[in-house]
Amino acid sequence: MTVSTASIRAVGVTTYGAPDALQVVEVPKQELGPTEVRVRVTAATINPTDTYTRNCSRSKTGTPRGAADVPGMDIAGTLIEIGEDADTSLSVGDRVMGIVVPRDDHGAYREDIVLPARSVTAAPRNADDIAASTLPMNGLTARRALDLLALNPGQVLAVTGAAGSTGGYVIQLAKHVGLIVVADASEADEELVRSLGADQIVRRGEGVADRILELYPDGVDGLFDGSVQESAVLPAVKTGGGVATVRGYRGDGKRDLRVHAVSVVDMVEEQKKLDELRQLAEDGVVTLRVADSYAPEDAWRAHERLEAGGTRGRLVIDFTR
Numbered sequence: 001m002t003v004s005t006a007s008i009r010a011v012g013v014t015t016y017g018a019p020d021a022l023q024v025v026e027v028p029k030q031e032l033g034p035t036e037v038r039v040r041v042t043a044a045t046i047n048p049t050d051t052y053t054r055n056c057s058r059s060k061t062g063t064p065r066g067a068a069d070v071p072g073m074d075i076a077g078t079l080i081e082i083g084e085d086a087d088t089s090l091s092v093g094d095r096v097m098g099i100v101v102p103r104d105d106h107g108a109y110r111e112d113i114v115l116p117a118r119s120v121t122a123a124p125r126n127a128d129d130i131a132a133s134t135l136p137m138n139g140l141t142a143r144r145a146l147d148l149l150a151l152n153p154g155q156v157l158a159v160t161g162a163a164g165s166t167g168g169y170v171i172q173l174a175k176h177v178g179l180i181v182v183a184d185a186s187e188a189d190e191e192l193v194r195s196l197g198a199d200q201i202v203r204r205g206e207g208v209a210d211r212i213l214e215l216y217p218d219g220v221d222g223l224f225d226g227s228v229q230e231s232a233v234l235p236a237v238k239t240g241g242g243v244a245t246v247r248g249y250r251g252d253g254k255r256d257l258r259v260h261a262v263s264v265v266d267m268v269e270e271q272k273k274l275d276e277l278r279q280l281a282e283d284g285v286v287t288l289r290v291a292d293s294y295a296p297e298d299a300w301r302a303h304e305r306l307e308a309g310g311t312r313g314r315l316v317i318d319f320t321r
Contacts, residue, residue, distance in 0.1 A: 073101070290314055
């Protein structure tokens with residue numbers, strides 16, 4: 001099969017930098033492999049990790065390769081082509097969502113994308129594409145964290161960054177399997193975090209470990225450190241307890257803790273787990289939270305808003321605009 005010479009619209013960077021480095025670009029349309037599917041993307045979620053593609057943190061050369069570097073890790077849209085050996089029960093025309101591993105121009109901020117068939121599943125029936133696009137990356141990160149912690153019903157899980165999208169999914173998935181959840185929140189976010197199902201709430205910020213220990217003097221059984229407090233929050237976990245961290249942190253080695261560095265890349269072809277999240281969204285177990293959507297040419301404004309902090313719910317690029 002020959003690679004198509006056609007180009008498609010994307011949002012990316014030709015020069016790394018601040019949010020205004022993002023622009024609408026043309027990138028080559030990708031070839032469809034036998035085990036892959038093609039999706040016409042209508043919505044691509046903006047996540048904090050996307051800023052690392054934009055600002056050069058992920059580049060080994062300092063220069064984008066090919067037409068541009070395209071960020072983005074999750075999409076929703078319409079399935080328009082299926083490879084002859086693709087492992088899927090989906091059909092052309094189905095509404096779908098999928099998880100993306102960005103590499104060069106292959107990130108999610110593009111109106112046409114080719115993905116492994118097992119990275120794509122049906123979108124929740126009760127959610128539009130904007131909302132559906134917010135589930136794959138954050139939802140699978142939360143699922144991976146809880147799988148690694150392997151806590152039993154009735155055990156106690158602490159969650160930092162509880163008002164964030166991943167933290168919120170961790171709370172809801174943890175409650176679904178019978179865990180007790182103590183979560184951090186600012187005063188402004190307390191009502192939101194309580195609505196997500198947290199059993200107890202402590203004030204977020206410096207000293208959060210001490211506030212958790214006031215509730216559980218022996219420490220909690222597990223911790224999801226969504227706000228990247230790392231060594232500052234480890235004392236809240238009992239000796240022998242489990243910790244799920246993001247951004248590669250593996251603990252300080254001072255106590256006997258089971259520290260798991262969560263990587264969603266390990267989940268990119270876990271189609272069954274992605275589809276379970278779809279079902280949980282349809283059942284109302286997990287809540288899809290959208291803060292706002294932007295036209296592709298305004299994606300830089302979304303990055304600017306994201307980096308300003310305080311956004312609750314996800315910002316999304318709407319390729320139908």
